[in-house]
Amino acid sequence: MIPPTAKPILADDAGNLPQGSDSPMTGDQADLLQVLCGEASEPFDASLTQSQALARIEELRGHLNTDLNL
DSSP states (O other), rough: OOOOOOOOOOGGGGSSSSOOOTBOHHHHHHHHHHHHHHHTOOOOOOOOOHHHHHHHHHHHHHHHHHHHHH
16 A cells, blocks of 8 residues: 555656756855855855855865864
8 A cells, every 4th residue: 555645757757857957046045155154254145056166165164173173
């Protein structure tokens, strides 16, 4: 028996999957980047892709952690 919460897998679902990492950064990434850029006194670039935003977040976190651990 199929559980009532099971969702059928359809070929059409492929179009609903998230786009690749070349898509614009997510709102959550933008929010986090704005905070990190502010703390690091760095400019915020709203045109980054998801993968670029992830790399920038990691870079800023590393930079900020280094500054805090002096």
